[in-house]
Amino acid sequence: MIITAVMLKTAGILCILAGSVGFGAARVGEEKRRIRYLREILGIVRRMQDEIAYGKHTLPEICLTLSECCGPLYGACFRSIYEQTAFGDGVPVDRIWREQVELCQKDAPLSEEEKDILADLPQYLDMREEKQQARSIGRCEDFAAENCRKAESAYANRTKMIFSVSLLAGVFLTILLL
Numbered sequence: 468m469i470i471t472a473v474m475l476k477t478a479g480i481l482c483i484l485a486g487s488v489g490f491g492a493a494r495v496g497e498e499k500r501r502i503r504y505l506r507e508i509l510g511i512v513r514r515m516q517d518e519i520a521y522g523k524h525t526l527p528e529i530c531l532t533l534s535e536c537c538g539p540l541y542g543a544c545f546r547s548i549y550e551q552t553a554f555g556d557g558v559p560v561d562r563i564w565r566e567q568v569e570l571c572q573k574d575a576p577l578s579e580e581e582k583d584i585l586a587d588l589p590q591y592l593d594m595r596e597e598k599q600q601a602r603s604i605g606r607c608e609d610f611a612a613e614n615c616r617k618a619e620s621a622y623a624n625r626t627k628m629i630f631s632v633s634l635l636a637g638v639f640l641t642i643l644l645l
Contacts, residue, residue, distance in 0.1 A: 505577070512584070565587075568586045
């Protein structure tokens with residue numbers, strides 16, 4: 468009977484610790500996802516800047532190109548924007564863009580400021596000259612690159628901190644329940 472109680476307590480302790488470490492691993496996964504989204508946003512902004520400055524393409528053409536070259540995170544989003552703008556009923560492009568990007572990013576582990584990088588891009592395309600548009604988008608690129616750099620540099624420290632806190636929380640819960 469005493470052996471069974473000790474075994475159950477030991478199993479409970481191990482389950483609590485495993486759950487805490489698992490929670491920490493999930494948080495680290497969210498950080499990886501955030502970095503992946505930021506890299507994708509940075510690539511999109513750079514591609515748009517190149518398409519405007521060098522290719523002199525329109526926004527629907529850029530969306531078609533992005534739908535083909537973007538990964539699974541944003542490919543379907545740009546395909547939908549292209550279809551709605553090319554074959555749509557005259558709804559403003561910036562409204563379609565914002566709706567589709569917000570729909571695509573609703574579960575993204577990004578801050579509102581980071582989500583707005585991509586959602587606000589069409590408002591920088593109201594200028595007539597391509598070089599002005601590319602310069603405006605360049606500011607967005609700088610902001611996205613800075614956020615991406617910060618997230619990547621903080622990743623190692625955050626990972627250690629998250630695992631330490633989750634393990635300490637598991638130990639605390641174990642002590643509390645004993």
